[in-house]
Amino acid sequence: MKTGIHPQYYDECQVTCACGHTFVTGSTVPKIKVEICAACHPFFTGQAKFVDSEGRIERFERKRKAAAALRQKKKKVFKKKADKKKKKADKKK
Numbered sequence: 001m002k003t004g005i006h007p008q009y010y011d012e013c014q015v016t017c018a019c020g021h022t023f024v025t026g027s028t029v030p031k032i033k034v035e036i037c038a039a040c041h042p043f044f045t046g047q048a049k050f051v052d053s054e055g056r057i058e059r060f061e062r063k064r065k066a067a068a069a070l071r072q073k074k075k076k077v078f079k080k081k082a083d084k085k086k087k088k089a090d091k092k093k
Contacts, residue, residue, distance in 0.1 A: 013027035
């Protein structure tokens with residue numbers, strides 16, 4: 001290995017979280033400050049709040065029903081137009 005190209009490694013790197021929790025690890029930096037850690041992150045503390053209140057299946061079913069309703073509406077509109085054309089053609093005869 002080449003000498004002098006590797007950064008200095010600190011065995012006692014102090015990691016400090018915004019919540020006040022600290023722990024020691026190894027790093028190339030002597031001190032690290034983080035905004036969130038395992039002690040205060042909602043996923044690890046069990047206080048996670050899920051924003052998705054509607055499941056994927058329910059959401060899919062709702063979209064499918066809306067699409068079916070739109071298709072029915074379009075069918076009615078096209079049928080009315082076809083009926084008008086048919087009446088016009090019958091009057092010309």
